[in-house]
Structures are given as C-alpha cells and as structure tokens.
Amino acid sequence: MKKRRISKAINIGGVTVGGGAPIAVQSMTKTDTKDVMSTISQIKELEECGCELVRVAVPDDEAARSLSAIKMGIAIPLIADIHFDYRLALAALTAGVDGLRLNPGNINQPDKISTIIRAAKERDVPIRIGVNAGSLPKKINPELTTAQQMVAVAMQQIRLLEELDFGLIKVSLKAFDVPTTIEAYRSIADKIPYPLHLGITEAGPPRSGIIRSIAGVSPLLYMGIGDTIRISLSTHPREEVITAYEILKSLDLRQYGPTLVTCPSCGRAEVDIISLVAEVEEKLKYIDKPIKVAVMGCVVNGPGEAKDADIGIACGKGKAVLFSRGEKIGVVEEGNFIGVLMKEVEDFITI
Ligand code: SF4
Numbered sequence: 446m447k448k449r450r451i452s453k454a455i456n457i458g459g460v461t462v463g464g465g466a467p468i469a470v471q472s473m474t475k476t477d478t479k480d481v482m483s484t485i486s487q488i489k490e491l492e493e494c495g496c497e498l499v500r501v502a503v504p505d506d507e508a509a510r511s512l513s514a515i516k517m518g519i520a521i522p523l524i525a526d527i528h529f530d531y532r533l534a535l536a537a538l539t540a541g542v543d544g545l546r547l548n549p550g551n552i553n554q555p556d557k558i559s560t561i562i563r564a565a566k567e568r569d570v571p572i573r574i575g576v577n578a579g580s581l582p583k584k585i586n587p588e589l590t591t592a593q594q595m596v597a598v599a600m601q602q603i604r605l606l607e608e609l610d611f612g613l614i615k616v617s618l619k620a621f622d623v624p625t626t627i628e629a630y631r632s633i634a635d636k637i638p639y640p641l642h643l644g645i646t647e648a649g650p651p652r653s654g655i656i657r658s659i660a661g662v663s664p665l666l667y668m669g670i671g672d673t674i675r676i677s678l679s680t681h682p683r684e685e686v687i688t689a690y691e692i693l694k695s696l697d698l699r700q701y702g703p704t705l706v707t708c709p710s711c712g713r714a715e716v717d718i719i720s721l722v723a724e725v726e727e728k729l730k731y732i733d734k735p736i737k738v739a740v741m742g743c744v745v746n747g748p749g750e751a752k753d754a755d756i757g758i759a760c761g762k763g764k765a766v767l768f769s770r771g772e773k774i775g776v777v778e779e780g781n782f783i784g785v786l787m788k789e790v791e792d793f794i795t796i
Pocket residue numbers: 708709710711712713714715741742743744745746747
C-alpha cells in the first residue's frame with residue numbers, strides 16, 4: 446500500500462474530508478427530494494449503517510424548498526446535487542446545506558459559477574466539482590482521451606474557483622469505464638492539492654456494480670488516492686454504504702462494524718455452513734463496532750481461522766468448537782451454534 450496522498454482538509458458540516466482524515470463514506474438518496482418525510486427516513490437508514498455524508502438531488506425549486514426541512518430532520522451533513530440551474534444552488538445555500546456538488550458540464554457560464562462561489566464563500570460551504578465522463582462540455586479538445594478531457598474540464602473549473610479566492614474544493618472525475626476513471630484520478634492527483642471523491646458512475650445493479658466499483662476504486666485507494674467514496678448501485682443506498690465500508694475494511698483503511706471470515710463450504714463440511722453464515726451475517730448487520738467473526742465448516746482450516754478472529758466457531762459433526770480472542774472457550778451442540786456465537790459477540794462488543 447502506498448502512502449496516502451495528503452490533500453488539503455475541508456470541513457463539510459463537521460466532517461473533515463482530506464488532510465489524512467479517515468476516508469469518508471457517502472451515499473445519495475433515491476427518494477423524491479420533494480417528499481421530505483421519505484427522504485429523511487431514507488437518510489436515517491443510511492445514518493444507521495454508517496453513512497457520513499449524504500447527497501440529495503435538487504432538480505427544481507420545490508426540491509430546493511424541501512432542503513431546510515430535510516436538514517433539520519437528519520444528523521449527517523447534507524450535500525445538494527445541482528445541475529443546469531445555478532439559482533437552485535443559491536436556494537440550496539440559503540436552505541443551509543453543508544456542501545454543493547456542481548457538474549461543470551451542466552453549469553458552464555463563468556458569471557453564474559461566480560455567483561454561486563460568492564454565496565458559498567460567505568457561508569464556508571465546500572463545493573465538489575463533479576466531472577462525469579458522460580456529460581462533458583461540448584467545447585473540449587476532441588484529440589484528448591476521455592480521461593484527459595475530464596481532467597482538463599476539472600482544471601478549468603478549479604482555476605475559476607481559485608481566481609475567485611475559493612479553496613473549499615473537492616473534486617471527482619467519474620466514468621463508467623474503469624480504466625478511464627483510474628487514469629483521470631491518477632492524472633489529477635499530482636496537479637491539485639484538493640481532496641478527491643472517488644466513485645464509478647452508474648456502476649450498475651448490485652452484483653456487477655459492486656464488482657465494477659471495487660475494480661475502479663480499490664487500485665486508487667491502494668495508490669493512496671481518495672478522501673471520500675460513494676459506491677453507485679441500482680438498489681437501496683444502504684447497500685452502497687455497506688459496500689463502501691467493506692472495500693475500506695478490506696484495504697485496512699477503516700475499521701467499522703463486523704468483518705466476517707467464513708468458509709465457502711466444500712465436501713468436507715459437516716454442517717449447512719451457507720445457511721449458518723447467512724443467518725450470522727443478518728444478525729451482525731447493525732453492529733457498528735469493529736469485530737472479526739469467523740464461521741468455519743470443518744477441522745481442516747476451521748480452528749486456525751476461528752482462533753485468529755475475535756470470536757470464532759469451527760463446526761464439526763453435531764458439535765462446534767468456540768473460540769474467543771484466540772482461546773478455545775467451549776464446545777457447542779448443534780442447534781445452539783448461532784445463539785452461543787452471538788452471545789459471545791455481544792459480550793465482546795459491550796466490553
Ligand atoms: S473450512 Fe473445511 S469445510 Fe470449509 S471450505 Fe475449508 S476445508 Fe471445506
């Protein structure tokens with residue numbers, strides 16, 4: 446793992462992004478922003494699974510008018526996503542949002558950008574310049590690769606903000622194409638001091654979207670690039686947050702909630718390990734404290750992995766050996782596996 450790129454720290458509604466702070470996990474609501482109650486309720490669900498920053502789409506005046514009520518109903522910073530109409534950005538700032546996301550491909554008149562910047566500066570509200578490969582401005586050198594075009598557009602916008610003495614900047618360069626995304630982020634990382642928000646845009650339905658996101662985001666994180674992430678999936682945004690934490694945990698960049706070590710099962714398994722794992726995973730879902738739990742299926746690899754976890758169980762025929770903090774602490778009869786394991790987990794996290 447390469448040393449992390451240390452970017453300039455910015456504060457988004459109390460969450461530090463950049464400057465070596467923990468990589469923040471973001472998501473975006475999928476409700477109609479005008480429906481205040483549904484939007485608040487979805488954000489609350491996201492808060493419960495560890496989302497640290499949430500973005501809402503602001504497509505029209507009515508959505509902009511809902512922002513202050515949404516802001517009052519939630520505990521995490523609220524970011525307004527604005528396309529096309531700069532007046533909506535001004536309305537969002539007046540409503541008290543903690544951050545703005547602008548797509549330079551959609552608001553590209555410098556005078557309108559300047560108006561937004563002045564209003565954001567008065568309120569110390571950071572702005573993400575969110576460049577998407579699919580919506581680049583038309584006037585861009587066609588001889589450049591898509592990644593180079595994305596970087597060029599972002600640099601243009603950054604210079605404009607800097608000329609207005611605005612430095613609360615975060616940048617994203619998202620594409621559906623993984624090599625394009627990696628190339629764009631790698632290229633801009635050395636050119637600017639600002640924090641980078643990572644993601645693969647429109648990554649897809651859960652299975653392929655998760656794989657595509659991991660393929661795009663992980664190499665960048667491994668290179669030390671990235672200050673926040675959002676995994677875009679065509680499903681409930683809770684899955685985006687869970688996936689983001691799984692990626693960060695796998696790379697040892699964050700500790701959050703349980704890490705499950707499980708045997709994939711094979712001809713040696715003497716219990717239905719797949720059902721057992723599914724049940725344990727469900728029960729662990731809302732734990733936010735870091736804990737490594739192993740559920741293993743036989744005596745070959747089972748005891749070693751179970752011993753290595755905080756709490757582990759190595760199942761055999763009709764019985765399982767239970768481990769806590771590397772020590773064997775008992776033998777459990779089949780039928781009690783989950784109850785006994787979860788009791789140990791509860792004890793571990795409440796100490
Ligand atoms: S732990 Fe045992 S049952 Fe599970 S995959 Fe490995 S050898 Fe097979």
